[in-house]
Amino acid sequence: MKKQFAVIGLGRFGGSICRELAEQGMEVLAMDLNEDKVNEFAQVATHAVMADSTDENTLKSLGIRNFDHVIVAIGDDIQSSILTTLMLVELGVPHITVKAQNDYHEKVLNKIGAHKVVHPERDMGIRIAHNVVSKNVLDYLELSDEYSIVELIVGRNIHKKTLIELDIRARYGCNIMAVKREEKIDVSPMADAELVEGDILIVIGADKDINRMEQDLF
Ligand code: ADP
Numbered sequence: 001m002k003k004q005f006a007v008i009g010l011g012r013f014g015g016s017i018c019r020e021l022a023e024q025g026m027e028v029l030a031m032d033l034n035e036d037k038v039n040e041f042a043q044v045a046t047h048a049v050m051a052d053s054t055d056e057n058t059l060k061s062l063g064i065r066n067f068d069h070v071i072v073a074i075g076d077d078i079q080s081s082i083l084t085t086l087m088l089v090e091l092g093v094p095h096i097t098v099k100a101q102n103d104y105h106e107k108v109l110n111k112i113g114a115h116k117v118v119h120p121e122r123d124m125g126i127r128i129a130h131n132v133v134s135k136n137v138l139d140y141l142e143l144s145d146e147y148s149i150v151e152l153i154v155g156r157n158i159h160k161k162t163l164i165e166l167d168i169r170a171r172y173g174c175n176i177m178a179v180k181r182e183e184k185i186d187v188s189p190m191a192d193a194e195l196v197e198g199d200i201l202i203v204i205g206a207d208k209d210i211n212r213m214e215q216d217l218f
Pocket of ligand 1: 012032037
């Protein structure tokens with residue numbers, strides 16, 4: 001059976017999630033207080049309803065507990081976001097993802113039982129900072145406070161060097177998970193394969209080790 005999603009709040013964030021889920025052929029219930037937003041998504045989502053998610057009876061009558069995953073993308077109204085999340089938790093929704101506006105909001109959401117809290121502006125800010133600081137960092141994904149996955153572009157320094165020669169795991173404690181070259185991606189790169197300028201390395205490791213490696217080799 002197809003997974004059922006509900007998106008509460010159809011601003012830029014919730015709206016783009018809703019569009020993408022629909023694009024991927026998923027069943028999506030779109031909900032917003034604002035009539036214009038609901039009309040905008042009537043053609044996109046499977047169902048679009050104008051409703052206040054802080055009203056428990058509304059949530060119950062929509063059968064929200066039967067959805068596999070509910071995304072709460074209420075923007076500035078932190079109180080509504082918290083109240084909605086609390087009710088979804090109490091109703092037993094199996095997966096609840098909530099957008100946090102700030103660190104306090106995030107803390108409360110975690111405490112009351114949201115399964116995943118996202119902080120898109122902050123996270124995107126961190127990614128962009130990494131991109132602009134180093135011209136070799138193409139993308140950056142934070143796994144925890146200490147660990148990340150980064151995409152690094154091979155420059156002249158290590159052109160024609162092999163992974164064995166670079167000895168990255170022993171020297172820096174990082175792992176090369178994959179090498180991308182043009183459209184191809186090699187997910188188990190051979191130790192003796194030569195890197196070429198422009199290749200993209202996907203590296204996993206501790207931030208401090210990745211930084212050390214970046215400074216030495218990139
Ligand atoms: P973004 O930063 O993602 O653009 P917005 O603050 O613009 O966020 O969007 C949040 C959306 O959530 C708005 O369209 C707003 O009408 C909707 N919203 C706010 N409170 C509720 C609520 N209690 N129930 C349903 N939708 C809500």
